[in-house]
Amino acid sequence: MVAQAFFVGVFGLAAIGFGVAVFRTASMVRSALALLFSQAAVGCMFLAMQAExxxxxxxxxxxxxxxxxxxxxxxxxxxxxxxxGMDMSHQKRFSIGAGAIAATTAISVALFSDWGPIFAEAPDAAMQTRELGFEMLDRSMLIFETAAITILTAMIAATAVAIPVRQPGVDTGKLDKENGDKEQEASK
Amino acid sequence: MTPVLILALLTGAILFGVGIYGALSQTNLVMIMMGVELILAGALVNLVAFWRFLHPEVYAGQMFVLVVMTVMAVEMAVGFGVAIARFRAKGSVEMEEAGDLQG
Incomplete structure (x- = not known):
């Protein structure tokens, strides 16, 4: 239990540290990498909590x-x-206040709630995966199928939104070139 | 009261707060999505902690985690679709310039 608390604490601190770093660095690539490390630390927390x-x-x-x-x-x-060194943020004080209030409220609930009896032992990894499989294909099948359909719908919707709008019989390449030529003429 | 449960819940709460700050303070669509990802990561930590320490015999708790992961994937897919469309139309994904999207 002590080792588990240690690893959950260490990975939790890493997740928070990298999460804060996402919004503190000016480099967007570093932001994405910091978020990757933060999410990986969250995954390691799951491993430490025996949810392999x-x-x-x-x-x-x-x-x-x-x-x-x-x-x-x-x-x-x-x-x-x-x-x-561009600053791409706004309403900083309001955002800090909102974040602090949200975190404080959640921390208060965590500290002052009675969570009831605590289970010291978790099922082993093979049993967890087996039981989760049965859960997904039995009682939670509708939820599982709904999640799958939602992802499929989102993929189709995202692709449809991202494809440029084409008018029938109009080559958008030519249209873009014509628009560009018009802009150039207007700028002259 | 187990300290591991509390540690996990505190981590989730702080990740949630950092995510709220990021989602509200950033002007770029992709950075706002990063804030939302952190909010959902905080929710994930709480869900796994609740399952592990309060109801490890109920696997519907793990289903909740899978549903939140689905929401994260959907948010990314739709967000990037909107980002591509916006960038194609206006040449920028800065949300301060997106007043025309206001309802």
Missing amino acids: FLGVLQIMMMATEMSIMAIFMVMFMMDPGGLG
Whole structure:
């Protein structure tokens, strides 16, 4: 129990530290990497809490997600390396206040609630995975299927939103070139 | 009251607060999404801690974790779709310039 508390504490501190670093660095790539490390530390917390399947899943999912996020950062940010020292934040005092109030409220609930009896032992990893499989394909099947359909719908919706709108019979490449030519003429 | 449960809940609470700060203070869409990811990470930590220390025999607790992970994946997919569309239309994903999206 002491070793478990130690590792949960260490990985928790790492998750918080990297989480804070996400918003403190000027480099967007570093932000994405800090978020990756924060999520990986959360996954390690799951492992320390003996939820092996969820821990491995969290680390694998977040490594992929954050790698994609880093690519998007480089694509879309005006200053992805942070060399210009741009400040891309607003309403800082309000945000700090809201974050502090939210965290304080959650901490108060954690500290002052009676959580009831605590289980010292967790089922072993193989049993957990087996029972989770039965849970997913039995009582929680509707939830599981709904989650799958939601992801599929989101993928289709995101692709549909990202594809440029094409008018029938119009080549958007030509349209873009014409618009560019018009802008150039207007600027002259 | 086990200290491990409290440690995990404190971590979740602070991650939630940091995520709220990030989601509210950043002007870039991708950075706002990072804040939301941290909020959901805080929720995940709490869910796993509740399952492990309060009801390890009820596997619906782990299903909750899978549902929140689904929400994280969906948020990323839709967020990046919106980011691409916005960047194509306006050349920027700065939300301070997105007043036209106001309802």
